[in-house]
Amino acid sequence: MNIKFLISFFLLTYTAPCFSDTYYAGVDYAMPDIKVSGESAKPAATAVRFGASNNNMAFELQYLTSNETDNIYNLEFDLKQSAGLYFVAQSDIRDGFGINVSLGYSMNEMDVSGPSSTYNGTDHYDGFSWRIAAHQQIPYLEQAQIRLAYQSLYKDSNIEISGFSLGITYQF
Amino acid sequence: MNSKLPNNFQELSFLAVLPVCIVLTGCGSDNNSDELAKAVTLESQRAQGTIIETVTIHQDNIRLKAGETHQLSASGVDSNNETRDITNELTWESSDISIATVNSAGLITAVANSNVNQGIVTITGTTINDISGEGEISVSDVAVASINLKQKTPSSGSINTCIDAYISADIGFEDGYTSLDTIKDMSFSLNSDSNAVITSEGALYTSAKELERVTITGHIEDITGQLTVAADPVNLESLDVLYGEEITKLVTLNIGERIQVNGQASLAQNVSTELHNIDNSISWSQENDEITGITNSGVNKGSIIALSPGVTTLIGSCGGKEAKATIEVKGESTLDSLVINDGNDVITLESSESIELVLTANYSSEPKSLNVSEFAQWNLNGSELFNVELTALGTDQASYKLTSSANNTGSAIISATYGNLISSVRINVE
Numbered sequence: 030m031n032i033k034f035l036i037s038f039f040l041l042t043y044t045a046p047c048f049s050d051t052y053y054a055g056v057d058y059a060m061p062d063i064k065v066s067g068e069s070a071k072p073a074a075t076a077v078r079f080g081a082s083n084n085n086m087a088f089e090l091q092y093l094t095s096n097e098t099d100n101i102y103n104l105e106f107d108l109k110q111s112a113g114l115y116f117v118a119q120s121d122i123r124d125g126f127g128i129n130v131s132l133g134y135s136m137n138e139m140d141v142s143g144p145s146s147t148y149n150g151t152d153h154y155d156g157f158s159w160r161i162a163a164h165q166q167i168p169y170l171e172q173a174q175i176r177l178a179y180q181s182l183y184k185d186s187n188i189e190i191s192g193f194s195l196g197i198t199y200q201f
Numbered sequence: 202m203n204s205k206l207p208n209n210f211q212e213l214s215f216l217a218v219l220p221v222c223i224v225l226t227g228c229g230s231d232n233n234s235d236e237l238a239k240a241v242t243l244e245s246q247r248a249q250g251t252i253i254e255t256v257t258i259h260q261d262n263i264r265l266k267a268g269e270t271h272q273l274s275a276s277g278v279d280s281n282n283e284t285r286d287i288t289n290e291l292t293w294e295s296s297d298i299s300i301a302t303v304n305s306a307g308l309i310t311a312v313a314n315s316n317v318n319q320g321i322v323t324i325t326g327t328t329i330n331d332i333s334g335e336g337e338i339s340v341s342d343v344a345v346a347s348i349n350l351k352q353k354t355p356s357s358g359s360i361n362t363c364i365d366a367y368i369s370a371d372i373g374f375e376d377g378y379t380s381l382d383t384i385k386d387m388s389f390s391l392n393s394d395s396n397a398v399i400t401s402e403g404a405l406y407t408s409a410k411e412l413e414r415v416t417i418t419g420h421i422e423d424i425t426g427q428l429t430v431a432a433d434p435v436n437l438e439s440l441d442v443l444y445g446e447e448i449t450k451l452v453t454l455n456i457g458e459r460i461q462v463n464g465q466a467s468l469a470q471n472v473s474t475e476l477h478n479i480d481n482s483i484s485w486s487q488e489n490d491e492i493t494g495i496t497n498s499g500v501n502k503g504s505i506i507a508l509s510p511g512v513t514t515l516i517g518s519c520g521g522k523e524a525k526a527t528i529e530v531k532g533e534s535t536l537d538s539l540v541i542n543d544g545n546d547v548i549t550l551e552s553s554e555s556i557e558l559v560l561t562a563n564y565s566s567e568p569k570s571l572n573v574s575e576f577a578q579w580n581l582n583g584s585e586l587f588n589v590e591l592t593a594l595g596t597d598q599a600s601y602k603l604t605s606s607a608n609n610t611g612s613a614i615i616s617a618t619y620g621n622l623i624s625s626v627r628i629n630v631e
Contacts, residue, residue: 065234066238067239067245101246102244115323147240152232153231186234
């Protein structure tokens with residue numbers, strides 16, 4: 030993972046305690062959709078999230094890695110890893126339900142392999158990332174929430190990496 | 202106080218860390234998304250059999266002058282043996298960008314006139330699988346030496362009266378270069394006794410009942426070229442009136458309702474089984490002029506508005522053939538009055554100014570009023586103060602536009618007659 034990203038992560042981790050009053054962690058099943066030239070590859074992935082929140086705001090780190098690869102014709106797409114730092118704006122919780130919007134920066138490493146006459150290589154797609162999520166408290170387990178999110182990990186004129194995720198968040 | 206200061210300090214330190222993180226992470230990607238997109242497109246085309254195998258550049262072999270632009274196009278034949286427009290799929294390249302550049306959509310910009318090698322620049326279009334086609338253009342300001350007009354569609358023989366035909370030319374220049382198949386900078390005229398029409402784009406519309414020889418003259422500055430074509434109605438089988446893209450024999454309208462009709466021609470079966478749109482050649486008329494108003498020229502040719510109750514026959518004529526449809530107009534409104542513009546008796550305008558006069562017919566019941574400017578008889582009553590034209594034909598914004606001549610002042614009474622009523626307005630030019 031990019032050293033600059035790690036530095037940022039540790040800086041935030043170190044200073045977050047003075048900001049936060051709640052910590053949480055989550056795990057998601059993600060379905061990234063890699064769109065290139067009107068075609069699409071959908072390698073399933075798993076994401077873990079760690080965050081610190083205070084007063085309807087949070088800072089969150091997400092790490093995602095694909096469970097499998099998917100192909101577009103002869104090209105095999107593997108979203109090897111994705112790490113993102115987000116500022117999260119959280120709504121008030123009503124009847125256990127809430128939504129949040131995240132803005133941040135995502136660093137994505139993707140491996141593409143195919144016949145020698147096509148494209149082979151590992152590339153980094155880093156840039157602005159956003160996410161919108163809805164979550165619902167689980168009855169009798171108030172510290173846990175089910176969470177459905179749509180996130181855009183990267184987008185430029187040639188490629189877009191986005192997708193839905195479904196998972197659980199636990200607040201400590 | 203002692204316990205709060207450190208907390209504030211820590212919060213400030215957290216906020217200070219944030220922009221550091223943004224700067225650290227906000228650096229560019231290391232990727233080849235262009236290459237990846239190209240590879241995916243290529244794989245997609247391979248899988249679907251749409252990968253291009255041959256490229257042909259069109260609209261090339263033309264001479265431009267510095268500062269002019271020209272759009273090239275390209276077609277390609279794919280591995281399914283199907284042809285498609287690939288203008289926007291190609292990577293375009295110019296052999297000499299100091300003379301002409303070409304953008305990603307095939308638009309050429311002539312940069313500088315050149316006398317070297319007749320100013321010829323090679324333009325190459327290359328597909329993502331590296332199949333390329335070449336075309337040449339020339340950039341020079343050398344004068345035109347000759348015009349060789351030719352039939353473009355049909356490419357030879359007589360043209361079928363009423364069916365759109367197109368004229369093009371090969372233009373020779375004094376340095377020996379020849380622009381092929383172009384009408385750039387050319388104006389056209391026809392022999393004065395012809396009732397055919399030719400547009401600035403070289404489209405020739407014919408409608409004579411008999412075999413007609415049309416002499417077309419192409420002009421570029423003082424250089425001319427001539428071509429005589431024979432427009433023959435012998436193959437014209439029948440005409441039809443189209444309403445809503447269907448052949449129609451009866452249309453029922455309410456007063457004030459406006460529709461658009463089109464003309465369609467069929468040729469003898471041994472010539473063509475295709476149906477031809479003849480909107481540009483057909484002439485529309487009706488048996489009873491009071492029932493509907495028909496627009497017979499301009500972009501809305503074939504627009505019909507129901508004006509008074511009754512029945513009339515719409516007649517479309519071309520090449521000695523006719524298409525007829527009955528038009529029934531329903532309603533009980535009667536014409537009450539006419540008003541020009543807002544009803545003022547006097548309108549004042551400055552010299553060289555224009556004014557659009559709109560004649561509104563007021564009815565006893567719905568529709569309460571209709572713009573009948575296009576169908577009224579306008580009379581300048583002998584005044585030569587104005588140049589006049591009907592504008593926005595075939596629309597509810599039609600008007601009789603008067604433009605006063607420069608340095609002329611005076612007064613004129615303009616009257617409009619419609620449905621046995623008359624309305625007048627005095628125009629003072631000051």
